[in-house]
Amino acid sequence: xxxxxxxxxxxxxxxxxxxxxxxxxxxxxxxxxxxxxxxxxxxxxxxxxxxxxxxxxxxxxxxxxxxxxxxxxxxxxxxxxxxxxxxxxxxxxxxxxxxxxxxxxxxxxxxxxxxxxxxxxxxxxxxxxxxxxxxxxxxxxxxxxxxxxxxxxxxxxxxxxxxxxxxxxxxxxxxxxxxxxxxxxxxxxxxxxxxxxxxxxxxxxxxxxxxxxxxxxxxxxxxxxxxxxxxxxxxxxxxxxxxxxxxxxxxxxxxxxxxxxxxxxxxxxxxxxxxxxxxxxxxxxxxxxxxxxxxxxxxxxxxxxxxxxxxxxxxxxxxxxx
Amino acid sequence: xxxxxxxxxxxxxxxxxxxxxxxxxxxxxxxxxxxxxxxxxxxxxxxxxxxxxxxxxxxxxxxxxxxxxxxxxxxxxxxxxxxxxxxxxxxxxxxxxxxxxxxxxxxxxxxxxxxxxxxxxxxxxxxxxxxxxxxxxxxxxxxxxxxxxxxxxxxxxxxxxxxxxxxxxxxxxxxxxxxxxxxxxxxxxxxxxxxxxxxxxxxxxxxxxxxxxxxxxxxxxxxxxxxxxxxxxxxxxxxxxxxxxxxxxxxxxxxxxxxxxxxxxxxxxxxxxxxxxxxxxxxxxxxxxxxxxxxxxxxxxxxxxxxxxxxxxxxxxxxxxxxxxxxxxxxxxxxxxxxxxxxxxxxxxxxxxxxxxxxxxxxxxxxxxxxxxxxxxxxxxxxxxxxxxxxxxxxxxxxxxxxxxxxxxxxxxxxxxxxxxxxxxxxxxxxxxxxxxxxxxxxxxxxxxxxxxxxxxxxxxxxxxxxxxxxxxxxxxxxxxxxxxxxxxxxxxxxxxxxxxxxxxxxxxxxxxxxxxxxxxxxxxxxxxxxxxxxxxxxxxxxxxxxxxxxxxxxxxxxxxxxxxxxxxxxxxxxxx
Numbered sequence: 083x084x085x086x087x088x089x090x091x092x093x094x095x096x097x098x099x100x101x102x103x104x105x106x107x108x109x110x111x112x113x114x115x116x117x118x119x120x121x122x123x124x125x126x127x128x129x130x131x132x133x134x135x136x137x138x139x140x141x142x143x144x145x146x147x148x149x150x151x152x153x154x155x156x157x158x159x160x161x162x163x164x165x166x167x168x169x170x171x172x173x174x175x176x177x178x179x180x181x182x183x184x185x186x187x188x189x190x191x192x193x194x195x196x197x198x199x200x201x202x203x204x205x206x207x208x209x210x211x212x213x214x215x216x217x218x219x220x221x222x223x224x225x226x227x228x229x230x231x232x233x234x235x236x237x238x239x240x241x242x243x244x245x246x247x248x249x250x251x252x253x254x255x256x257x258x259x260x261x262x263x264x265x266x267x268x269x270x271x272x273x274x275x276x277x278x279x280x281x282x283x284x285x286x287x288x289x290x291x292x293x294x295x296x297x298x299x300x301x302x303x304x305x306x307x308x309x310x311x312x313x314x315x316x317x318x319x320x321x322x323x324x325x326x327x328x329x330x331x332x333x334x335x336x337x338x339x340x341x342x343x344x345x346x347x348x349x350x351x352x353x354x355x356x357x358x359x360x361x362x363x364x365x366x367x368x369x370x371x372x373x374x375x376x377x378x379x380x381x382x383x384x385x386x387x388x389x390x391x392x393x394x395x396x397x398x399x400x401x402x403x404x
Numbered sequence: 405x406x407x408x409x410x411x412x413x414x415x416x417x418x419x420x421x422x423x424x425x426x427x428x429x430x431x432x433x434x435x436x437x438x439x440x441x442x443x444x445x446x447x448x449x450x451x452x453x454x455x456x457x458x459x460x461x462x463x464x465x466x467x468x469x470x471x472x473x474x475x476x477x478x479x480x481x482x483x484x485x486x487x488x489x490x491x492x493x494x495x496x497x498x499x500x501x502x503x504x505x506x507x508x509x510x511x512x513x514x515x516x517x518x519x520x521x522x523x524x525x526x527x528x529x530x531x532x533x534x535x536x537x538x539x540x541x542x543x544x545x546x547x548x549x550x551x552x553x554x555x556x557x558x559x560x561x562x563x564x565x566x567x568x569x570x571x572x573x574x575x576x577x578x579x580x581x582x583x584x585x586x587x588x589x590x591x592x593x594x595x596x597x598x599x600x601x602x603x604x605x606x607x608x609x610x611x612x613x614x615x616x617x618x619x620x621x622x623x624x625x626x627x628x629x630x631x632x633x634x635x636x637x638x639x640x641x642x643x644x645x646x647x648x649x650x651x652x653x654x655x656x657x658x659x660x661x662x663x664x665x666x667x668x669x670x671x672x673x674x675x676x677x678x679x680x681x682x683x684x685x686x687x688x689x690x691x692x693x694x695x696x697x698x699x700x701x702x703x704x705x706x707x708x709x710x711x712x713x714x715x716x717x718x719x720x721x722x723x724x725x726x727x728x729x730x731x732x733x734x735x736x737x738x739x740x741x742x743x744x745x746x747x748x749x750x751x752x753x754x755x756x757x758x759x760x761x762x763x764x765x766x767x768x769x770x771x772x773x774x775x776x777x778x779x780x781x782x783x784x785x786x787x788x789x790x791x792x793x794x795x796x797x798x799x800x801x802x803x804x805x806x807x808x809x810x811x812x813x814x815x816x817x818x819x820x821x822x823x824x825x826x827x828x829x830x831x832x833x834x835x836x837x838x839x840x841x842x843x844x845x846x847x848x849x850x851x852x853x854x855x856x857x858x859x860x861x862x863x864x865x866x867x868x869x870x871x872x873x874x875x876x877x878x879x880x881x882x883x884x885x886x887x888x889x890x891x892x893x894x895x896x897x898x899x900x901x902x903x904x905x906x907x908x909x910x911x912x913x914x915x916x917x918x919x920x921x922x923x924x925x926x927x928x929x930x931x932x933x934x935x936x937x938x939x940x941x942x943x944x945x946x947x948x949x950x951x952x953x954x955x956x957x958x959x960x961x962x963x964x965x966x967x968x969x970x971x972x973x974x975x976x977x978x979x980x981x
Binding site: 190211213336 | 724751755794795797859
């Protein structure tokens with residue numbers, strides 16, 4: 083702790099400082115490259131690994147299985163629907179997942195029953211999930227609607243709170259970077275996109291802006307009467323604010339990631355794929371990207387947006403002369 | 405600056421939190437003791453096991469569905485589900501578009517179809533009437549006497565619709581038999597059908613559909629008026645047709661009025677069942693027929709509602725259907741709880757590591773938030789039928805981090821003030837003033853996100869958004885009601901005020917130079933601190949000094965020169981407050 087506190091002190095006084103604003107060209111270039119890659123990779127790879135909710139189909143989860151032989155599941159499906167192709171996976175200890183193409187209601191029920199029989203479990207242990215072909219689109223459409231509504235509202239909220247649209251704009255541009263890069267990571271790694279993952283994405287929006295609000299609050303405080311002092315330029319004040327809140331940024335990100343990591347771990351170990359795991363994976367990736375983006379994109383971008391403001395230019399000139 | 409006021413306020417805030425806590429607990433204990441609520445939150449289907457269907461309306465043409473229609477659809481589906489004997493089904497609408505049906509257990513094929521079917525309302529003329537039950541075999545019409553159509557039917561009332569086959573089926577039809585009843589549900593509108601009128605205990609052969617239900621623009625119950633306009637005291641149901649309906653209905657009544665017996669009647673059919681089969685007394689050319697006949701206020705209103713609902717040409721597609729086994733639900737809940745506990749413990753450890761004794765305040769606050777969240781969930785489950793879903797559990801776990809976040813924002817602010825050289829008590833007060841704003845703004849973002857998510861949500865996003873929003877509000881309550889007051893009080897204790905090494909607020913570590921200790925004494929922390937920190941830190945700060953660029957060194961010198969002035973201006977602010 084001592085070391086970290088000392089480090090925090092030095093960051094606070096400006097004794098130690100990391101060049102968040104002055105190297106903005108480098109950070110923007112990196113962020114820009116990542117965004118472009120995040121757009122290109124899915125195009126080249128031909129999209130994302132969409133979950134069954136987007137493709138439509140039937141999914142069965144069999145719990146408490148003693149014999150995790152994949153053939154048993156395949157046979158259980160073909161015995162009911164002879165032509166159906168089944169993907170059987172052992173997703174967690176004693177748990178099997180069976181995915182098939184879209185089947186009729188009757189077939190879905192029959193397969194559930196035959197799975198229970200073949201795996202030697204009671205029918206209570208079989209969870210079936212039938213998803214229509216438009217379900218995933220519905221979720222995505224609503225998510226996009228939510229995204230749009232949220233960005234507009236939060237943009238207004240931030241502009242009102244900080245009384246400058248430039249902070250709002252910087253925050254939202256940073257937010258878009260977070261969304262693109264997180265989506266890009268999903269595409270590169272081939273993580274499955276499910277409605278739960280989309281909820282995760284939407285939550286990242288909230289987290290990312292939360293983080294930005296905290297840092298920007300310090301920026302605002304530092305730059306409140308910047309023209310009345312001649313210690314630091316506007317850019318240096320912004321940079322100082324980011325450095326001063328760095329310990330906090332690290333602490334909050336760690337604290338936010340810890341519970342998410344525990345869901346991710348427990349979710350994958352005990353349950354395999356599912357709501358908990360999908361959600362936490364998106365959050366895990368997103369929280370880290372969000373924290374980085376606040377430091378390297380949002381804050382420098384705000385300073386960059388203000389660089390040609392008359393008060394900033396004038397003040398810098400005065401400082402240069404002095 | 406007096407230190408009594410903040411202390412008083414702090415005690416008051418703690419007292420308020422205690423009162424809220426006692427009231428909530430009291431309500432819960434009272435509710436649980438009376439058996440009105442359980443001790444735990446109500447669980448959603450994915451945790452409890454059961455079936456959840458998400459239905460999307462299939463609307464004819466390019467019609468848009470509005471909330472009112474959707475509510476009516478929910479009402480119809482509820483009636484059907486209740487009628488099929490499934491208890492405890494929950495039917496709700498979602499994002500102004502979908503209908504969600506949740507029920508325990510697995511519904512059979514028939515129930516599933518029932519839920520999906522459209523509420524098809526139609527008007528059909530009556531051709532033949534008969535007894536409610538099947539005609540006894542020995543009394544059935546002899547083969548030779550069966551009706552023989554002598555040509556193509558000319559209109560819907562034409563008896564040529566009744567073939568020998570149909571008539572035999574009609575005689576064998578038993579309205580008390582569920583199977584028979586259901587068979588009439590998906591009758592072809594262009595063909596005759598057999599249907600039952602439960603209200604009068606009669607079955608009919610009906611001609612093809614004459615007017616579809618969607619041509620009804622309104623229906624309501626009212627007291628009939630006599631010829632002179634005075635209220636007669638008899639309840640009637642008024643139907644209002646749209647333009648097309650008005651025209652067709654005028655033609656129909658024109659035809660029916662001339663016919664005798666059952667053929668004079670027209671049947672209003674909903675989901676294959678007759679809800680009313682009035683006789684025709686007049687030609688209705690204004691499209692506003694009145695149905696009368698022994699109605700009470702209730703029965704007339706019920707019929708009017710049915711007519712209005714039934715005018716809804718919506719059927720549903722199952723968008724997603726899940727049957728969750730109770731075992732899997734229980735497993736997921738266990739996994740969620742374990743994840744939550746691990747997450748909580750990790751956050752505890754990290755807070756203790758970062759904030760030492762102050763970490764205990766975080767832990768206490770988190771625990772109190774946990775208890776408040778639990779109470780809210782149980783009470784919301786009781787009052788509003790809120791059910792905790794798996795996504796909701798995930799929301800709660802994520803919230804641990806977000807709640808701890810606001811403490812970090814606060815503590816770091818206090819540390820900042822200590823770094824400025826303030827005594828702890830005032831560092832806490834000033835730090836709070838600053839942190840408060842940040843926390844409020846950031847929580848506003850959280851709540852906004854939760855609300856937007858909740859409104860547009862599809863599927864299980866809602867549960868997640870709900871817990872996320874709920875915990876954001878609880879977090880505010882706890883920060884204001886517990887964390888801050890506790891810190892104010894602790895700041896007055898010797899352990900914290902003197903900056904004990906383990907307090908997490910050790911000014912020496914925070915690089916404070918002179919610390920004004922009150923009573924005119926100034927303790928120089930810098931010297932002790934170096935000794936306390938030991939070699940490691942001395943090295944680190946040397947290293948830091950070495951690494952400074954010339955510009956940074958200059959800046960540092962300038963900062964040193966400016967600091968006293970800075971502090972005094974801050975002190976003035978304090979006085980003003």
